[in-house]
Amino acid sequence: MTLFQATGLQKRFGSRVVLENITLGIEEGTVHGIMGPNGAGKTTCFHLLTGHHAPDAGSIVFAGQDIAGLPPHRIARLGVARSFQIMNLFDDTVVIENVMLALPAFKAQTGRIFGNGFADRRLIDSALEVLDMVGLAGSAWSKTKSLSYGDRRALEIAVALAAEPRIVFLDEPTSGLGVEATRALAALIRRLRTRFTICLIEHDMRFLFGLADRISVIHWGQVITEGTPAELMANKWVARSSLKEAV
């Protein structure tokens, strides 16, 4: 089943057309990759899909509902989570607090962002469960700023998962990671794929081709080709690019 379908998306900033015509379908329960050169419009595409920018034209249907132009919090509440290209964590808190602040039960209970969640054992348990999914339960009470770079990435994913989404958008999750941390992240995404639909932008081709069920290539504001990793490897455009050597 197609969980997420964007059709004919267009976005311009002033006179500059960044996305001309993006059509993208994401099947439920898959890992969908997005690749393309720097400045191709990948992050802008994520901004449209998650409501951070409204498209100038086109439709975005999530689980049968047209969500184009809805504000980010409405889209998030429907079950769409994302991480940002730049990390977005509360450094001076303990690790678990980042996750607690993102739990729907926490937000509903306090009605504001900073409440006293530590008074509620159920919230702590829910947050621990999410941390466990990403392998960070053992660091729950450590200072956020003491985490390694790779663990910060995993925590960022945990924050996205805390909202109990159906689909998670990850923008370049391997950026800045070394070989070991990249491998650990691939293992994490493989574990998560059984529970969530995942869409990720990646420059690391080896990582992406090893994980994705399908990949869309964005260039010149359009999806210029789309397919399974094997199909893309056989694609003429891909064969002519530097991609093949990278994989």
Ligand SMILES: Nc1ncnc2c1ncn2[C@@H]1O[C@H](COP(=O)(O)OP(=O)(O)OP(=O)(O)O)[C@@H](O)[C@H]1O
């Ligand atoms: N708010 C904005 N106002 C004006 N131009 C913008 C804005 N956001 C993005 N752009 C431009 O749109 C183009 C696409 O940017 P975007 O960040 O989506 O690319 P990207 O594919 O994610 O690149 P990268 O691989 O470097 O992350 C760039 O030329 C960028 O300068």
Ligand SMILES: [Mg+2]
């Ligand atoms: Mg980007």
